[in-house]
Amino acid sequence: MSGAPVLEVQDLHVWFDLGQGRELHPVQGAGITLDRGERMGLVGESGCGKTTVSLALMGLLPPNASVAGRVLLDGEDILAGGEETLRPHRWNDIAMVFQGAMNAFNPVKRIGDQICEAMELHAVARGRAAETRCGELLELVGIRAERARRFPHEFSGGMRQRAAIAMALACNPRVLLADEPTTALDVMVQAQILQLLQQISDDLGLAIVLITHDLPIVAQTCQTASVMYAGRIVEVGPTVALHDAPRHPYTRMLFAATPDLAGTAGVVSIPGAPPRLDRELAGCPFAPRCDSTFATCTERLPRLLPVGDDHLAACHLAAGHLAGRPA
């Protein structure tokens, strides 16, 4: 994990045009820095914008969407030209495993054909060579190569997830976006998938963004974590730091809300609901649900500022502590 970051996202904004003059702003200036081989968890409640971020990076947003920002892949801004500059990198350099990968496969085509399709499309391999490589990819994710001839419905949920990962790796991408890769899978299979992701990241030097609302798996698998709220990154840093010493109240409450198997701490839920994204709000978006607010919180938007080693938080309280006094 040295050298320049393989992926750097700066000031990413996404708007959705809802017609009749209304507009949704689900991503408001998000940023990501990812090194080679780094695994980062992107966490937040449903609807906080994390999936939208991944779709924006892949250029898969619907036609009523507008995007702003810089997406630097090894230094090159691939968002600058919109679809034109994104397309060559799609799947080649940035690949994605979608939420509910059970349905990512076309039910009437064989798994192997669909994996080979990706390779042929990007001229990675053709015909025989593609089939061989497809077999290798399947073996890599723990599926016997001859299963490529099967149809998706003949695979279990976990196997389909692994096949989806194999398909994502078909063109040797530099970055893998994994959106909720373990939801709807049972615990045993979850563990297998997470271990697989860890393994390919270490072995192939693949950078992974693990998008999820499930904190424990981030703690298990990722070196860094980014917490998203209302379309913004509110805290980012090493997972250990976020767990042991969270600087943003939301991060703290998220960790506290996760049931502890030992049952020592009571389960705390976060009261209230996330804010609407169709209008500008004054001050910190988390203020209505925060337990540590003071005057500035409802007046000024907190900026993402360093609060420790490679650790940033967007919170007036955290910033105040740094300066030694409340802001």
Add this chain to the structure above:
Amino acid sequence: MSANRVRDNAVFAALRGSPQAVFGGTVLAIVVLIAVLASWIAPYGEHQRVGEVFAHPSTSHWLGLDDGGFDMLTLMMYGARVSLIVGFAAALVAMVIGGAVGIVAGFFGGKIDTLLMRLTDYFLAIPDVPLMIVVAAIWGRSLRNIILIIGAIYWTSTARVVRAQVKSVRERGYIRRTRVIGASNTRLIMRHVLPQVAPLLVATGVLMVAYAIFAETAIAFLGLGDPSAVSWGLLIENAFSRDAVTVGAWWAIVPPGIAVAIVVVSLTMLGTAIEDALNPRLRVSHVSVRRFRLRPIPPPREDA
């Protein structure tokens, strides 16, 4: 406001915004208006012989004269009446039968459901127009019979749709709770199930009118229509069998066909629009000709 009222308001709002619904509804309204006001706005009498057989269109007779020397424009207006009446009445019959069957099957389930659905399947499998022809041939050519025949054969699709809806409604909590309180089945059906199902019935009914008008033209063309009720279908039949084609009297044939098409298209558009408004399927599509747009990065907020 009850849930039903909220839903109805939402549906009307959706319809007002849908160009298909507006277009279909407007055209339909115009045609209905013409049909209703026919006696007043028609240039000549319905049974008034005004000139030569198959006379050409002229300034006094915009659509010429038909095979009996009657004014085509007048006949078209009166024809609207008959065609629309047959259409709506037959659709009503189909809706009543289909709705009843669907509600009973969906609500009671079990053996009754299986039996009724089996029956429906058979009716669906048998081609409709040939069956109508057989029945019409044997049972006579009155308008009432035609309406009953069309209605009795088209109830099947309504029944299916209604049954599916009733099944989903029946599973809702408030039905079960009301039943626990001791409400009778009839009361449950009338007060709770029917209002839920009614909009869907209306949507299907609109489409049913289109089918019925279409079926009427077919029946009339095969000589099974009511000879005293001049519908558009009968106009086509008269013209054809009295050799309008040989004479080249296109004005006796073209207008009725186009009129039927216009009404059927409008009804279809309106019906599908109502259906879509009731089931707003989030037509997500990952395929599009257009792409997302790029915008410049907005400047940082002043209050940050």
Add this chain to the structure above:
Amino acid sequence: MRSSEYVVRRIAFAIATIFVAATLNFVIFRAAPGDATTALRCLSCTTEVRAQVRQELGLDKSKFQQYLIYLKDLAHGDFGRSFQNRQPVLPQLWQPLKNTLPMLMLGTLFSIFFGLITGIVAAWRRGTLVEKGSVWIGLAFFSLPTQWLGIMFILYLAGPLGLPTNGISDPYLAYSHPGLWAELTDRLSHMVLPSLTLGLVLYGEYTLITRSALLETFGEDYVLTARAKGLTTWQIVRRHALRNSLLPITTLIFLSLGFVAAGSILIEAVFNYPGIGLLAYQSVFQKDYPMLQGAFLVITSSIVIANLIADLLYVRLDPRIVE
């Protein structure tokens, strides 16, 4: 469910449907006002003759007995005798059926081919004028009365294209001792306009069906995945959406065969084409009820069998329904 079980159930349903149709035939006829003798226009019949005819037709037995006899006769291929020519009905149904089938197939093939193309283009170019135009045209053709369309062709197309508009062949052709080729072209030329009429009406429906089925697939997750992999819109349509839509499209096309039955009657009436539809039409006019019932049963059975084939085909094509 196991496919063999499905096949058996489906065939049983088809047989049951034909049985129901036959029963309907019986019920409708026997429940008619008056009985067969009044329908025979036997105005000058004396009472004895009437009684004799009634006995001959078996009308003196109970309704249920008549039903059983009716079923037994049907099973033996006895469809009764035509009122018109007093000959057995069933043998008279074959030639008309053989005349109708090529005309229907030509028209259906035409409509499927062009309907598929237009539907695909409409879905591929969704949101553009091309799509809206295709939908409108499809809707328009679907809404025009079939017989009217046929008449329009007679009025405006037959002359300029030099196509015949009546019957199945030129009655005077035989006198010039034509070769096989001339006979074939003569037959084909008589089929063109009827087939075209049928084709255009069905084309409207198939365009809408195809477009609809394709649009349904556009929201599926695997389409998003395909786009993520880098496929262009056209590639998605051709490689993914089309294959998945083929199943519902096939079923829907077969389901519309009921319409074909209706259409063929109207079209043959307009073009005086001697097929099974014209036979049904004429027997209505002539009040030849046994013939009408025979034609109805044949038409219905054909549709039921065609639907059966469609469902069985579906089982074969969909890899999800597998033992």
